Amino acid sequence: MVIIGVLGALILFSAGCTQQSDSVEAVTDAKVxxxxxxxxxxxxxxEVKNLVIEFPSSIKNINVSEGQVVKKDEILIEMDMTQYEKLITQKEEEVKISEMELKNLIGENESIKKQINASKSEIESIKSTLEIKKKMYNNNTDTNIAKLQGEISNAEKLLSIALDKMNSTKKLFESGSISKDEFILVQSEYDKCDIELRNLKLSLEGHKYTLKEEIESLRLRVNQKSAEIDKMQQSLEGNSIEIKKAQINMLKTEINEMKEKSLKSYIKDNCIVCDFDSGVISDINCKNGDIINQNNGVAYIVNxxxxxxxxxxxxxxxxxxxxxxxxxxxxxxxxxxxxxxxxxxxxxxxxxxxxxxxxxxxxxxxxxxxxxxxxxxxxxxxxxxx
CATH class of the missing domain: 2.40.30.170 (Efflux pump adaptor protein, beta barrel domain)
Structure with a gap:
């Protein structure tokens, strides 16, 4: 009986311990x-990168598949960039031609500028001569005119003397003091003086007319030269160097922009490469032989x-x-x-x-x-x- 009691106590104790252990474990699990x-x-x-091609090209060969893990500089896609390179070469040739045209324009413009300066100098010279001629005309300071005016003054005096002599001789002739021949001789001297005076006056008018014509001719030359300068100035504006320079700069900008499109970290030697240390291809949006125009995403790569x-x-x-x-x-x-x-x-x-x-x-x-x-x-x- 004692043994049975002890065994019973042990069983109860063991059961109690088991219940306590389960309780602790349950509490621990609940806490977790x-x-x-x-x-x-x-x-x-x-970082998921869209491998975009922004220039004309074609797909030669795709070396990877979707889900493939790739490493730095591994070739993913081979491209044919002939058309793209040809476009750049054409633009560069356009720049060379435009630069030659610019050089010619600069030469032409320099020549035109020299002609303009020469014409301006000539105009100043003509204007100076014109002013002198105008003063000579208005003030009668021309050498020939002054000489003729002096001769006319003397001729007028001689004519006046001849007139007085003729009048006095006429009275003598009318009074019978002298013969008709003597009177006619005196009268002929008067006529001679009168003709001389008339000729001198005609000569003076001729010189004045000639001087006036010279003045008008000089004015016409000034106007003609001014018109020539205006025409040359218009030619300079029409052959604008600045416009040509702007065209060249625009072409160079286009070339730089075209070249920059291939200066991507994932484009090397006509190939698309992995530019991550480690990546995986998530999508491929092209196939061999595809023509790429512009801004085409050919694949996605995950870093x-x-x-x-x-x-x-x-x-x-x-x-x-x-x-x-x-x-x-x-x-x-x-x-x-x-x-x-x-x-x-x-x-x-x-x-x-x-x-x-x-x-x-x-x-x-x-x-x-x-x-x-x-x-x-x-x-x-x-x-x-x-």
Missing amino acids: EKDVIQAYGMVKSR LDKIYIEGDVEEEFIKDVKVGASVAIIPDVDRSIEYTGKVTKIMGMATQKNGDTTIAIEVEIVGTAEHLSYGYSVDLKISKNK
């Missing part, structure tokens, strides 16, 4: 569930060095998620692996997914994660305590 928030996530990248997790937390639990919180990342590809991360961003708005209201969060991966790649699904266990 209570301290974490579970969520679903997907691996994304902060695997900038991956992160985008998770969805149910609305009722988001209040317990904090930026900086520690996160256990368990990839679906191998649930025996667990990586560490931390919450870096909580979105400010909710979305509806499959009838549930969720808020997106971003989780940065701490350290390396060899078994995580772009597009992989993961489970997240977010610690409520940072």
Whole structure:
């Protein structure tokens, strides 16, 4: 009986201990569930590059497939850039021709400017001569005119003397003191003086007319030269050097812009290459033989060095998620692996997914994660305590 009692006591004690152990374990499990928030996530990248070709070309060969992991400088697509290079060469030839035309224009303009300056100097010389001639005409200071005026003055005096002599001789003739022949001789002397005076006056008028014609001719030459200068000035404006320079600059700008289109980090030696240390091809939007016109995206490449997790937390639990919180990342590809991360961003708005209201969060991966790649699904266990 004693033995039975002892055994009974031992059984009761053992049962009590077992119940206590189960109770502690249950409390511990509840605490674990209570301290974490579970969520679903997907691996994304902060840099997904659209490999855009902005110039005419064609696809010769595609060396990769969608989902393929590639490394730095690995050739993805080979291109034929002959048409693009030909367009640049044509533009460069246009620049050479335009520069030759500009050189000729500059030479022509310099020649025209010299002609204009020479014509202006000639006009000044003509104007100077014109002023002198006008003064000579208006003031009777021309040498020939002055000489003729002096001769006319003397001739007028001689004519006056001859007239007086003729009048006195006429009286003598009328009184019978002298013969008719003597009177006629005196009269002929008067006529001779009168003719001489008339000839001198005609000569003076002729000289004045000639001088006036010279003045008019000089005025006409000034007007003609001025018209020639105006025409040459218009020619300069019509052959504008600045317009030609602007055309050349525009061509050079076009060439630079065309060349810059191929100066992408992912274009080398007529090929599209991987410009990430590690990447994966997510989409290919072309095939061999395709003609590329402009701004065609031929493929997308994901930077695997900038991956992160985008998770969805149910609305009722988001209040317990904090930026900086520690996160256990368990990839679906191998649930025996667990990586560490931390919450870096909580979105400010909710979305509806499959009838549930969720808020997106971003989780940065701490350290390396060899078994995580772009597009992989993961489970997240977010610690409520940072």
